[in-house]
Amino acid sequence: MQEIRVTNYPEVLVDRPTHYCPGCQHGIAHRLVAEALTDLGVVDKTIAVSSIGCSVFLYNYLNLDTVEAPHGRAPAVATGVKRARPDAVVFTYQGDGDLASIGMAEIMHCANRGERVTVIFVNNTVYGMTGGQMAPTTLVGQKTTTCPGGRCLEREGAPIRMSEIIASLGGTTYCERVAVNTVKNVLGAKKAIRKAFQYQLDGKGFSFVEVLATCPTNWRMTPVAANERVATEMIPYFPLGTFKDIAATEGA
Amino acid sequence: MSERVFLKGNEAIARAALAAGMRCYFGYPITPQNDIPELLSAELPKAGGEFVQAESEVAAANMLLGAAACGVRAMTTSSSPGISLMQEAISYMAGSELPGVIVNMNRGGPGLGDIGPSQGDYYQSTRGGGHGDYRTLVLAPGTVQEAYDLTMLAFDLAFHYRNPVIVLGDAILGQMKEPVTPHAPARTADPEAASWCLEGAVGRPGRIIKSLFLEDGALAGQNTRLAAKYQAMEAEIRAEQFLVEDAELVVVAYGSIGRIAKSTVRKLRNAGHRVGLVRPITLFPFPSAMLRALADQGKRFLTIEHNLGQMVDDVRLAIRTVADSAFHGHLPGNLPTPNDFEAPILAALGADH
Ligand SMILES: Cc1ncc(C[n+]2csc(CCOP(=O)(O)OP(=O)(O)O)c2C)c(N)n1
Ligand code: SF4
Numbered sequence: 069m070q071e072i073r074v075t076n077y078p079e080v081l082v083d084r085p086t087h088y089c090p091g092c093q094h095g096i097a098h099r100l101v102a103e104a105l106t107d108l109g110v111v112d113k114t115i116a117v118s119s120i121g122c123s124v125f126l127y128n129y130l131n132l133d134t135v136e137a138p139h140g141r142a143p144a145v146a147t148g149v150k151r152a153r154p155d156a157v158v159f160t161y162q163g164d165g166d167l168a169s170i171g172m173a174e175i176m177h178c179a180n181r182g183e184r185v186t187v188i189f190v191n192n193t194v195y196g197m198t199g200g201q202m203a204p205t206t207l208v209g210q211k212t213t214t215c216p217g218g219r220c221l222e223r224e225g226a227p228i229r230m231s232e233i234i235a236s237l238g239g240t241t242y243c244e245r246v247a248v249n250t251v252k253n254v255l256g257a258k259k260a261i262r263k264a265f266q267y268q269l270d271g272k273g274f275s276f277v278e279v280l281a282t283c284p285t286n287w288r289m290t291p292v293a294a295n296e297r298v299a300t301e302m303i304p305y306f307p308l309g310t311f312k313d314i315a316a317t318e319g320a
Numbered sequence: 321m322s323e324r325v326f327l328k329g330n331e332a333i334a335r336a337a338l339a340a341g342m343r344c345y346f347g348y349p350i351t352p353q354n355d356i357p358e359l360l361s362a363e364l365p366k367a368g369g370e371f372v373q374a375e376s377e378v379a380a381a382n383m384l385l386g387a388a389a390c391g392v393r394a395m396t397t398s399s400s401p402g403i404s405l406m407q408e409a410i411s412y413m414a415g416s417e418l419p420g421v422i423v424n425m426n427r428g429g430p431g432l433g434d435i436g437p438s439q440g441d442y443y444q445s446t447r448g449g450g451h452g453d454y455r456t457l458v459l460a461p462g463t464v465q466e467a468y469d470l471t472m473l474a475f476d477l478a479f480h481y482r483n484p485v486i487v488l489g490d491a492i493l494g495q496m497k498e499p500v501t502p503h504a505p506a507r508t509a510d511p512e513a514a515s516w517c518l519e520g521a522v523g524r525p526g527r528i529i530k531s532l533f534l535e536d537g538a539l540a541g542q543n544t545r546l547a548a549k550y551q552a553m554e555a556e557i558r559a560e561q562f563l564v565e566d567a568e569l570v571v572v573a574y575g576s577i578g579r580i581a582k583s584t585v586r587k588l589r590n591a592g593h594r595v596g597l598v599r600p601i602t603l604f605p606f607p608s609a610m611l612r613a614l615a616d617q618g619k620r621f622l623t624i625e626h627n628l629g630q631m632v633d634d635v636r637l638a639i640r641t642v643a644d645s646a647f648h649g650h651l652p653g654n655l656p657t658p659n660d661f662e663a664p665i666l667a668a669l670g671a672d673h
Contacts, residue, residue, distance in 0.1 A: 111521070112520050112521060112522045112523070113520035113522070114520055114521075115390075115518045115519075115520060117386070118530075124532060127526065127528045127530070130526070131521060131525060131526045132521055132526045133518040133519065133520055133521045133526050133527045133528075134518070134526060134527070134528050134529070134530075135385070135386065135389040135416070135518055135528075135529040135530070136412075136416065136528075136529065136530035136531060136532060137382065137385070137386075137412075138382060138385075138408050138409060138412050141378065141379070141382040141385075141408075141409070144374065144378070144379040144380075144382035144383050144385075144386065145382050145383070145385055145386035145389075146386060147372065147374075147379075147383045147386060148344065148346065148382065148383035148384060148385060148386025148387035148388070148389075148390075148394070149386040149387065149389060149390055149518065150386075151344050151370035151372060151383070151386075151387060152343060152344055152370070152386065152387040152389075152390035152391075152392040152394065153390050153518070153519065153520075156390075156518075156519070156520050157520075173375055173376060173378070173379065174375070174378075174379055174382070176375075177374075177375035177379065181372075
């Protein structure tokens, strides 16, 4: 089969097949980050913090200076990076297990301090890399390898809505939840990610974009069915939209 | 810079870090080291640096990791329970070959223990402490001046070896006040860091700082490199010898206990007993060859520690016999005096003395 490139891509994106499963949307999120950094002309001064989970190999696909953080600690590592290099554009890229479970303390305090960093939070409601265990964001009724009968509200609690929590913290200046399940949503996600980096460039404080994404492998679905699930099950519980925008409230 | 000042051990550490060109400090309050962050919160911003009170020691150590990845001089300080929480990041720093200074003002444990002095963290400091196959350089000051000097040295060594360096003091050293002669450091910056640190990939391929090595043989290669580095650290071995030449018995003790034991040794010498002292200053790498040479001269050994016996393992490994090596452990909860060590030393010398 001959490969035909149907579109252009930003140079910071490395020309290499990813290790992600077919239909996984980590790849789309990577590309949107690459486009935002390129559009803003800041690739050369960006430092990425990769986290634990399927996306740990972020550095294989984005040609950036990158440091790998222990599980959940990316916001603390990013704090150290930003304090050491205040002029760099610093972002973390974290999954839901990483950010909303083991790393809950680090993300809350990083946001609350108003660290001038950007967090890209990929929420696929499951632990991908370790084989599909329950995540803090797993939906009620969703089956995983550690809640085989489906997540039970009484036993396991309610799925955590991170954007709503992050928006409530004092240091957050921009917080939006997006999805990449339709062309329209991808365009919205692109805008949000770009805006989040712009806020950092403007020295505004902590910016956060939650990207609802698929994990067809651990959802035991085809990529198409997985994409549909985003619309039918995820978005109703994790509504899309802007939860905080300091510029909007400032009337700027 | 040569005027003598009267400083607490904790203050000396903070001042040495400032003089050494530290750019970032991350910490979380814990007794008995709070004077360090308190002093730095005021002084570091004035010197153009960044002070962050982290939400936990877990976060503080990971902030240190992030700053170290940028090639700047950075430090965190804590005490035993806090150091346990830092072990995750310290392991990652060792695996990623990142330089950083970690000060542990050792208090009593296990668990919440007490806030008094202890040497219970010797194993944790010298055996890696976190997961995986790694080592950290460990410097153990015995005086406030040494706390100043070794903290300053810790930054140089961290960058020279691209490895975390632990300064292991205790509650006695942190709270004790002594005259110190501040001095200029050998260097305050590490220009060679420019070849590996993160700064934004300006016109070159991105640099990756990581501890994940999944490809076939990659981790073996990394760990072989690390092993060579730990071997090379032998060049840094430091220890004080006191009246050992004609000694029958060599007391081995480090840090505050080493200093107290030195007073006992001096007193017993004046009373005619042939006793000397070795005070290891680097705990990793350990001055094994020095002890071995003394063992070869037929000397016997008594290790004194403020714990149930940890460094004594290293002493026994060094002299390769347990028969001639006694141990005395001082239990936590009080401050030993030179008198407390007299009986154990005399017992080790032999009942007829
Ligand atoms: C301290 C620690 N605990 C557990 C793990 C194992 N682990 C690796 S990836 C992962 C889950 C990641 O899930 P998520 O953040 O949702 O990312 P995804 O793989 O779905 O992209 C876990 C638990 C680890 N690496 N470190
Ligand atoms: S396991 Fe899930 S998150 Fe991981 S690559 Fe596959 S689809 Fe993506």
